[in-house]
Amino acid sequence: MSTDSPRLVTIGCNHHKTPLEIRERLALSSENVEHLHDFLKEHAAFKEAAVLNTCNRIEIYAVSENGAYAEHIAEMLAKIEGFPVNEFLEHSYVHEDMEAVYHGFKVASGLDSQMVGETQILGQMKTSYAAATGTKVIGPVLHRMFQKSFQAAKWARTETKIGTGQVSLGNVAVELATRIFGKINTSRTLVVGSGDAGRDVAKAFHSRGVTAISIASRTHANAEKLADEIEGLVIPFNTWEESLPYIDVGIFATSAPTHILSEQTISRILAGRKRKPLFLIDLALPRDIEGSAGDFPNVFLYNLDDLSEIANENLRNRQKEVDHCLKELERKAEYTWKGIRL
Amino acid sequence: MNPENWLLLAGTMAYVAALLLTLFRLGNSREPLHGSNLILILIGWFSQSAGLWILGMEAGSCPIRNTFQVLQFISWSIVILYLFTGQVFRLSLFGTGSASLAAIIGFSAFVIPGANRFQPTSYLGGDPRIEAHAALALFSYGIFGLLAVLSILYLLQDKSLKSKSHASVFRFLPSIVDMDVVLLRLLVMACVVYTISVGIGALYFVSHLNEVSIPKIVLTLALWIAYWVALILRVMNKLYGTRLAWMCIILLGAALIILWPVEASRDHSHLVPAASTPSFFQHVD
Numbered sequence: 001m002s003t004d005s006p007r008l009v010t011i012g013c014n015h016h017k018t019p020l021e022i023r024e025r026l027a028l029s030s031e032n033v034e035h036l037h038d039f040l041k042e043h044a045a046f047k048e049a050a051v052l053n054t055c056n057r058i059e060i061y062a063v064s065e066n067g068a069y070a071e072h073i074a075e076m077l078a079k080i081e082g083f084p085v086n087e088f089l090e091h092s093y094v095h096e097d098m099e100a101v102y103h104g105f106k107v108a109s110g111l112d113s114q115m116v117g118e119t120q121i122l123g124q125m126k127t128s129y130a131a132a133t134g135t136k137v138i139g140p141v142l143h144r145m146f147q148k149s150f151q152a153a154k155w156a157r158t159e160t161k162i163g164t165g166q167v168s169l170g171n172v173a174v175e176l177a178t179r180i181f182g183k184i185n186t187s188r189t190l191v192v193g194s195g196d197a198g199r200d201v202a203k204a205f206h207s208r209g210v211t212a213i214s215i216a217s218r219t220h221a222n223a224e225k226l227a228d229e230i231e232g233l234v235i236p237f238n239t240w241e242e243s244l245p246y247i248d249v250g251i252f253a254t255s256a257p258t259h260i261l262s263e264q265t266i267s268r269i270l271a272g273r274k275r276k277p278l279f280l281i282d283l284a285l286p287r288d289i290e291g292s293a294g295d296f297p298n299v300f301l302y303n304l305d306d307l308s309e310i311a312n313e314n315l316r317n318r319q320k321e322v323d324h325c326l327k328e329l330e331r332k333a334e335y336t337w338k339g340i341r342l
Numbered sequence: 343m344n345p346e347n348w349l350l351l352a353g354t355m356a357y358v359a360a361l362l363l364t365l366f367r368l369g370n371s372r373e374p375l376h377g378s379n380l381i382l383i384l385i386g387w388f389s390q391s392a393g394l395w396i397l398g399m400e401a402g403s404c405p406i407r408n409t410f411q412v413l414q415f416i417s418w419s420i421v422i423l424y425l426f427t428g429q430v431f432r433l434s435l436f437g438t439g440s441a442s443l444a445a446i447i448g449f450s451a452f453v454i455p456g457a458n459r460f461q462p463t464s465y466l467g468g469d470p471r472i473e474a475h476a477a478l479a480l481f482s483y484g485i486f487g488l489l490a491v492l493s494i495l496y497l498l499q500d501k502s503l504k505s506k507s508h509a510s511v512f513r514f515l516p517s518i519v520d521m522d523v524v525l526l527r528l529l530v531m532a533c534v535v536y537t538i539s540v541g542i543g544a545l546y547f548v549s550h551l552n553e554v555s556i557p558k559i560v561l562t563l564a565l566w567i568a569y570w571v572a573l574i575l576r577v578m579n580k581l582y583g584t585r586l587a588w589m590c591i592i593l594l595g596a597a598l599i600i601l602w603p604v605e606a607s608r609d610h611s612h613l614v615p616a617a618s619t620p621s622f623f624q625h626v627d
Contacts, residue, residue, distance in 0.1 A: 158372070275579050298518075300504065
């Protein structure tokens with residue numbers, strides 16, 4: 001870092017290198033990201049720059065002509081956030097030139113994420129790229145690097161198993177619902193109980209656009225809290241059974257000591273549902289739904305073990321693919337780096 | 343082999359290529375390449391169309407003069423129906439399924455002994471009504487084929503969801519609800535086209551009663567009634583889901599079985615002078 005020749009650099013903090021309490025203190029508001037863009041634009045040491053700011057990482061991609069770029073960025077963060085320069089330098093990492101390109105490819109592909117293969121980071125990277133382009137702090141080198149990163153991410157997603165299958169219970173349940181209903185945003189969903197597992201799965205459905213969600217819980221306050229989070233409708237606990245003929249998805253997560261939904265009840269409600277499929281998710285332990293309820297045609301019953309098994313299998317498949325994916329990304333990064341003129 | 347047969351074989355091979363490409367992708371847990379698949383299916387369809395066009399020009403009529411041509415025409419119908427309906431319904435793997443069935447039927451035409459035996463050009467009796475009837479009847483076979491393809495996809499999806507199988511191939515299948523909707527639409531289409539075909543045939547035969555083969559008429563009407571019963575029960579929500587899917591597969595099997603006695607009659611008719619040859623209707627419903 002002693003020479004002053006131009007170089008492509010990445011400096012930042014993420015969940016691999018930086019403890020959570022440091023990342024919490026360092027977290028940038030969108031306003032401060034703009035300030036950082038302004039500082040980078042005005043600073044003579046930086047020809048180009050872009051800031052990637054997510055819950056797990058703050059990274060600055062830049063083209064610098066000054067070997068002391070890390071110190072400059074630490075000083076900027078000290079001015080904006082009041083974050084100590086030395087502390088930032090201690091907990092941050094730096095990648096230069098080809099390594100910076102390779103790092104960008106890994107980040108965009110979700111290989112550097114806490115949940116390997118997740119795709120949210122790609123959207124966040126695109127947003128950061130758009131913001132940097134908007135402030136005209138970005139130039140030809142970073143344009144190329146970001147575009148190639150997006151292409152690499154697309155390759156990883158379509159040509160490898162790195163993003164195959166969902167790895168959280170909520171997303172596994174949503175994927176199953178999609179295999180049953182196609183578009184799930186119009187699916188009517190009933191949540192019975194407000195335990196953590198049920199809450200997570202309900203949130204996953206809400207995040208995929210499901211708006212018709214009813215919540216029934218013995219503890220009314222818990223139901224209201226969940227309803228606030230997912231824009232649901234609270235119904236009295238003793239009326240949930242009456243909703244069954246009209247719902248598409250039922251999420252059960254009560255702490256009841258025995259079944260609250262029997263095979264007999266399912267049989268009765270199916271008579272009124274005709275050919276509409278019913279997706280039942282039983283997240284309770286002991287189980288809320290009698291196991292034989294899943295034997296009826298057009299009734300698809302999954303319990304906690306079923307969902308966990310799918311999530312774990314998907315995660316194992318992703319892990320198996322990591323090495324192959326990293327090697328190919330490195331090759332792509334080398335090729336991209338050869339085409340970059342600083 | 344004639345140029346037209348090479349074209350028909352090339353068409354069938356293109357469908358096989360579409361199937362193999364998808365199987366290769368699925369085998370590696372990768373998403374099927376819809377664009378490449380569609381291009382292969384289109385290549386196959388154009389090649390098959392060219393082959394059938396040459397045969398049609400030779401005959402001066404619809405190229406359905408013998409078992410070989412009938413099977414190729416059914417295979418062609420399945421693909422053209424997919425090209426129109428599949429792009430509207432946008433069901434994943436529907437194209438591969440359709441191409442597979444078209445390939446199986448297309449290959450059968452090449453391997454069935456004596457399938458390509460020459461038939462007199464007057465085979466359809468030279469009457470445009472009976473030619474339209476026969477062509478529509480075979481076209482409806484194409485719809486029956488698509489119904490069966492979709493039914494198989496439905497059964498696979500249902501089975502995988504019920505058995506909690508999470509093999510990646512099942513993720514690429516269309517959803518249960520989407521397939522249910524398309525099954526109904528195809529069933530309506532099958533009933534309408536087949537009814538028109540039977541109707542045109544009936545208009546011809548009331549004036550040519552001496553040419554009517556009673557067993558063929560009975561089988562034709564039985565198949566026609568069976569499809570209508572399936573449709574009515576589906577609309578009444580009495581027959582749906584896996585039962586409807588099995589019904590569509592069984593009905594396609596029955597429809598194809600009906601073609602066998604047709605060939606037996608055709609062999610018999612081969613001995614009859616062209617002027618009094620029984621119409622194709624007797625053989626292909």
